[in-house]
Amino acid sequence: MNELVFIALATLMFILMIALAVMVIRSKDLIKAAILLSGVSLIASFVFVLLRAPDVAMAEASIGSALTAIILVFAIKKTNRFEEGGEEK
Amino acid sequence: MMERTTFHRSLPAIALALLFAATLFVAFVEVDFGEPRIEEELPVNYQPGEEIDTENITTPGLRYLANSSEETGSxxxxxxxxxxxxxxxxxxxxxxxxxxxxxxxxxxxxxxxxxxxxxxxxxxxxxxxxxxxxxxxxxxxxxxxxxxxxxxxxxxxxxxxxxxxxxxxxxxxxxxxxxxxxxxxxxxxxxxxxxxxxxxxxxxxxxxxxxxxxxxxxxxxxxxxxxxxxxxxxxxxxxxxxxxxxxxxxxxxxxxxxxx
Amino acid sequence: MNGLALVFYGGILLLIAVGIWGILSRRNLIKVIMAITIIATGVNLLLVSVGYISGRAAPIVGGDTGIDASSTTGSVVDPIPQALVLTAIVIGLATTALALVAAVGYYRKTGSLELKSWSYGLTNEKEVKK
Known part of the structure; x- marks a missing residue:
């Protein structure tokens, strides 16, 4: 792969990943945060492909974006959906 | 108003986290990205495909790369x-x-x-x-x-x-x-x-x-x-x-x- | 230190910093667990990127890959960090589930996910007892 394409893709992915991570932390709605978190994992699996680690990318894609998100959603359903001070918005 | 108070409260946390990242970054300046670090023990004029003597190699990654197809067949x-x-x-x-x-x-x-x-x-x-x-x-x-x-x-x-x-x-x-x-x-x-x-x-x-x-x-x-x-x-x-x-x-x- | 190192190490360390910010500034237990997951993703990326070698192929040889199976040295990236991270990801899910169950237990005991009694200056006895 062209060096320039590689560096541009990596930069784009990291900007997206950090933006999504900040949105996870700032969001008051926990279900929304769980879904954004699965987005972080999906982009991370793309970065693993860029780093020539297809095995790790497969594991991260299926665990990070499917199973972690659903386990978080199950736990949130047993507790509160909103963080304190987030319901009235 | 509400936003500002939460931001004030998390300002020390942001500062601490950035300090941590900066410290680690200073440490990682020494670590070259994309360098063949595992191959430092190879002979000087090594050609790909050449037989290497794995007796004296101490880097595990290099040893596994050299021997894995005979030892594991994977x-x-x-x-x-x-x-x-x-x-x-x-x-x-x-x-x-x-x-x-x-x-x-x-x-x-x-x-x-x-x-x-x-x-x-x-x-x-x-x-x-x-x-x-x-x-x-x-x-x-x-x-x-x-x-x-x-x-x-x-x-x-x-x-x-x-x-x-x-x-x-x-x-x-x-x-x-x-x-x-x-x-x-x-x-x-x-x-x-x-x-x-x-x-x-x-x-x-x-x-x-x-x-x-x-x-x-x-x-x-x-x-x-x-x-x-x-x-x-x-x-x-x-x-x-x-x-x-x-x-x-x-x-x-x-x-x-x-x-x- | 070249541009790629700046992008990868800088981006990964910023991601870890976001996770640390989340742990330090949020008091909701599930949000703290999410921040820990972000840090885990960052650390996995850091480990794999340390094992990356520019211009090399993925560590799979023989067949259609065009890499001779008998001489893999010099043509593929380091497989050891990838093997390490592979198991770490799977373990991470199990430990996240364990932490979430502990958080659900805390909710059942106190009726809230917020860690009030642990943050100084904001303790409210009545609300903690509820």
Whole structure:
């Protein structure tokens, strides 16, 4: 792969990943945060492909974006959906 | 107004986190990105494809790269490291996984008691989800089995295949909120797979090298690239696949609880 | 230190910093667990990127890959960090589930997910007892 394409893709992915991570932390709605978190994992699996680690990318894609998100959603359903001070918005 | 107070409160946290990142970054300036660090011990005028003397090599990565196709017969070097060179380590990881899954079940059994009162009504899923999941589930499980069967030839392996099967079962749970796989069947599959892992390790004790989890049949049954080329390695990965798949399915089912 | 190192190490360390910010500034237990998951993703990326070698192929040899199975040295990336991270990801899910169950237990005991009594200056006895 062209060096320039590689560096541009990596930069784009990291900007997206950090933006999504900040949105996870700032969001008051926990279900929304769980879904954004699965987005972080999906982009991370793309970065693993860029780093020539297809095995790790497969594991991260299926665990990070499917199973972690659903386990978080199950736990949130047993507790509160909103963080304190987030319901009235 | 509200926003400003929360921002004020988290300002020290942001400062601390950035300080931490800056400290680590200063440390990582020394670590070159993309350098062939594992190959520092190679001879000076080394050509790719040349034979190297692995007796004096101390870097594990280089030694594994040089010897793995003769020693393990696996085309996927990550699989060779996970199952063959670090097989005992993987047995430990699988044990941690089992302990965590058991811990989830144990903690949930303590918590459950006062949950019975407020049982919510379960909404039935839509027809499309229900029927579509029935159609797709066998294909997902077939794909998972393919991934862990070919773990030594293509990207993938027991961990990935098991997790793919678990996500297929997750789709089934969403489509059928009242049903679930039998706990008994899951635990039987899980313990059989764990025992198979240890049994295949004991086979290594009985063959030529007399080492636990040794892979003495590597290359005896075929060339690198064939399904049977890697000796006991695919069998161990199949055991790991069944174990991880059943454990993750059990974990998701325990977290789901009784139809809430 | 070239541009790629700046992008990868800088991006990964910023991601870890976001996770640390989340742990330090949020008091909701599930949000703290999410921040720990972000840090885990960052650490996995860091480990794999240390093992990356420019211009090399993925560590799979023979067959259609065009890499001779008998001489892999000098043509593929380091497989050891990838093997390490592969198991770490799977273990991470199990430990996250364990932490979430502990958080659900805390909710059942106190009726809230907020860690009030642990943050100084904001303790409210009545609300903690509820």
């Amino acid at each position: 085309a996927n070097l990550v699989t060779a490291v996970v199952v063959n060179y670090r097989g005992f380590d993987t047995l430990g990881e699988v044990t941690i996984l089992f302990l965590a899954a058991t811990g989830v079940g144990a903690l949930l059994s303590f918590i459950k008691d006062d949950d019975e009162k407020k049982k919510k009504k379960i909404l039935p899923p839509s027809l499309i989800l229900n029927k579509g999941a029935r159609l797709v589930l066998p294909l997902i499980i077939l794909f998972g089995v393919y991934v862990f069967l070919h773990g030594h030839l293509s990207p993938g392996g027991g961990f990935q295949g098991g997790v793919i099967i678990a996500s297929g079962m997750l789709l089934f749970y969403i489509a059928e909120p009242t049903k679930g796989a039998s706990h008994k069947v899951i635990s039987i599959i899980e313990s059989t797979a764990g025992l198979a892992f240890i049994g295949l390790g004991i086979v290594g004790l009985m063959t030529a090298s007399k080492i636990f989890l040794a892979n003495d049949f590597a290359g005896d049954w075929g060339e690198v690239g064939m399904l049977v080329s890697a000796g006991l390695l695919p069998l161990i990965y199949i055991a790991i696949g069944f174990k991880v798949g059943s454990e993750m399915t059990g974990l998701v089912e325990k977290m789901r609880g009784d139809g809430s």
